[in-house]
Ligand SMILES: [Fe+2]
């Protein structure tokens with residue numbers, strides 16, 4: 492498997508989550524309510540899986556190695572754009588968490604903000620994924636030898652292995668405070 496394989500497999504799970512979120516947004520619009528626990532679950536998926544685990548591997552391993560290569564102007568531009576996309580995803584998730592807290596505390600006006608931020612994520616992720624799958628991943632592959640490409644795989648597994656420990660360490664820390 493090429494190094495981009497695991498990243499593309501992760502994209503498929505993110506797409507499935509986006510599809511679930513899409514159905515919930517339709518429900519919010521017809522019922523004018525949301526289950527804050529669903530929002531918590533979506534946020535947990537986006538933060539821990541899509542951002543820390545998936546974007547984490549892209550930024551800390553793939554992009555890190557690409558930064559050592561001399562990329563074409565277009566590939567460099569696209570990599571910068573992908574990094575900015577990741578930041579945008581984090582900001583949207585933060586706004587979603589804040590709106591969910593307000594909603595949970597009885598502020599019904601926060602429902603529209605929850606729906607807006609969920610819609611932003613529904614719109615954002617498929618476009619981001621398509622840029623990577625169809626354009627950036629194939630284009631950036633040419634900068635690596637087969638050995639360099641394959642060397643990323645064990646690093647990805649190592650990165651993944653530490654995530655479960657970080658996740659539950661943060662759960663305990665959250666309960667302690
Ligand atoms: Fe990405």
Ligand SMILES: [Fe+2]
Pocket residue numbers: 498502545546549620623
């Ligand atoms: Fe990605």
